[in-house]
Amino acid sequence: MAKLLLSTLEAIPGATITKHLGLVQGSSVRAKHMGRDLMAGLKNMVGGELKGYTELLQETRDEAIARMEAEAEAIGANAVLNVRLSTASITSGAAEVFAYGAAVVLAQARS
Amino acid sequence: MFERPPPARLPDAPMRIENPPVPEGINVSGQHPLRDFFVQGTLAVGVFAVCLLLLGALAGLLAPHVPFAWEQRAAARFWPQVPASPEEATLNELAARVAHAMKLPADMPIVIHYWPDDCTINAAASLGGHIVVYRGLLRQMESEDELAALLAHEIAHVQHRDVARGFLRGIAAALLLAGVDSVSPVFSGIGTAATQSFSREQESLADADAARATAALYGHTGGALALFSRLQAHLPHGLLDSLELTRSHPDFPRRIETVRAQSRQLARPETGTLTPLPAALRTLREAENNCRSDDLEWE
Amino acid sequence: MGLLIQLGIFAALLALGFLAGSRAERKHYASIREREAALRHILLVPVRRAPTRSPCRAQLVCGSVVIGMDYFKMTVAAFVNILGGRINAYETLVERARREAILRMKENAAALGGSHIFNVKFSTTNLRGQNNQQSGCVEVVAYGTALLPVRLEAGN
Numbered sequence: 001m002a003k004l005l006l007s008t009l010e011a012i013p014g015a016t017i018t019k020h021l022g023l024v025q026g027s028s029v030r031a032k033h034m035g036r037d038l039m040a041g042l043k044n045m046v047g048g049e050l051k052g053y054t055e056l057l058q059e060t061r062d063e064a065i066a067r068m069e070a071e072a073e074a075i076g077a078n079a080v081l082n083v084r085l086s087t088a089s090i091t092s093g094a095a096e097v098f099a100y101g102a103a104v105v106l107a108q109a110r111s
Numbered sequence: 112m113f114e115r116p117p118p119a120r121l122p123d124a125p126m127r128i129e130n131p132p133v134p135e136g137i138n139v140s141g142q143h144p145l146r147d148f149f150v151q152g153t154l155a156v157g158v159f160a161v162c163l164l165l166l167g168a169l170a171g172l173l174a175p176h177v178p179f180a181w182e183q184r185a186a187a188r189f190w191p192q193v194p195a196s197p198e199e200a201t202l203n204e205l206a207a208r209v210a211h212a213m214k215l216p217a218d219m220p221i222v223i224h225y226w227p228d229d230c231t232i233n234a235a236a237s238l239g240g241h242i243v244v245y246r247g248l249l250r251q252m253e254s255e256d257e258l259a260a261l262l263a264h265e266i267a268h269v270q271h272r273d274v275a276r277g278f279l280r281g282i283a284a285a286l287l288l289a290g291v292d293s294v295s296p297v298f299s300g301i302g303t304a305a306t307q308s309f310s311r312e313q314e315s316l317a318d319a320d321a322a323r324a325t326a327a328l329y330g331h332t333g334g335a336l337a338l339f340s341r342l343q344a345h346l347p348h349g350l351l352d353s354l355e356l357t358r359s360h361p362d363f364p365r366r367i368e369t370v371r372a373q374s375r376q377l378a379r380p381e382t383g384t385l386t387p388l389p390a391a392l393r394t395l396r397e398a399e400n401n402c403r404s405d406d407l408e409w410e
Numbered sequence: 411m412g413l414l415i416q417l418g419i420f421a422a423l424l425a426l427g428f429l430a431g432s433r434a435e436r437k438h439y440a441s442i443r444e445r446e447a448a449l450r451h452i453l454l455v456p457v458r459r460a461p462t463r464s465p466c467r468a469q470l471v472c473g474s475v476v477i478g479m480d481y482f483k484m485t486v487a488a489f490v491n492i493l494g495g496r497i498n499a500y501e502t503l504v505e506r507a508r509r510e511a512i513l514r515m516k517e518n519a520a521a522l523g524g525s526h527i528f529n530v531k532f533s534t535t536n537l538r539g540q541n542n543q544q545s546g547c548v549e550v551v552a553y554g555t556a557l558l559p560v561r562l563e564a565g566n
Binding site: 010020022023025027028029030031032033034036037056063081082084086088089090091093094096098100101102 | 453454455456457458459484487488490491492493494495496497500501503504505508512530531532533534535536548
């Protein structure tokens, strides 16, 4: 299956939207494990990037976007436009990444 | 439900706008809450307990390397200057004899503090070689052998640096617990169980030392046995109290068996003539019990 | 003995959380599906430019909901916090909250007479309980612009 087009644009240059299929969403909730917790606690004292958490949220984001793509494919779209991402903390230990966008059917403009 | 006005159209929209239903289950992966609970619960509890035990063992290994002089300096300012009492002087004399019999190094001086509190049937070793003996416990003693066994037990804690170990372990456990989002008492419960199991081990070693000291001083372990038997008789014992996992000291039957094992090992008798208490302490039994509360505090 | 009583209370709260929580979840999902079917005629178009030139009245519509967690979910989350990984228990929670928020936004639009909602956006927050350690509840707000047809004046 051809890969879905994801974009934060609303209009792709050179393509027209033939059908809007509504809102598609993907979300994922993940928690860090105890080891990362302890390292982060220590790192908090010296400052700097918390690589463990960055990785964790990247994984979560990838999964959220993958789920959004799955929803879009299931309803027959071939692109998701106006993609937005939102991160929220659900508990002091868990973060939720939420991706949503407009599922559309794009047609490439013939030149 | 509500009035449905005729849906407004967007007649000049260049594309069609549709609303196909999105299949469920994409954003919610297979839900097996109970299975997750048991599997993840067991794993989490296991991992946490293992980390706690490892950290506790590490703390226990490091503590003896902290110089005793540091402990003494840290503890020195916490003890109030109370006027010397004859009871305290007698206790310190006896402690010196017991320490000598236990071959305590000269740079670990023992200081006994006598607390006239009848509500506490206990004695405790603290940092820096300071030991507190409460009157509640002292009243129960009937012979010098028992008292010597008690002091030997506490001195053994100092000798093994148990207090410093417990201190470091407590810090390690607190650090670990802080890293856990402990909304349930499960993890604090595991923390308690782990620290208590280390504590029980230490107590057993101290009991063995107490038996050896009594045997060295009096030729038999009768004092140590009498001590534990007497305390066992006085303690409240319900069904739920005998859950050893939650207690910091081993069960009394086990403690008595430790003493017996030492007797066998040293080839000393378990009974013998008991030396009477020193004069200054003999009258404590007759003194008025100044404990107001009904239930006595026992650790 | 104190420990046994604590464990007993804990087990009771867990059972209560699990039974009451899963029941509430089932009923909520049933209600959500029912209302989604009824409001299928309201279309969501998450783009900024409405693809129409006819005069319309724009109206902000929003729907929000706060859903609390139950003791069972919080305990499972505490376990996953140690091991790491996905928290399945919370996924149903946020999904329910989102779908409910969208439904309420649609109901808002339907009450005004609109049938399309444009530029739908979301906002999720966690309202913490009193004790900072404990998780509180999740609030989801869904908002967008409903375009309502304007009756043309006679002179036009």
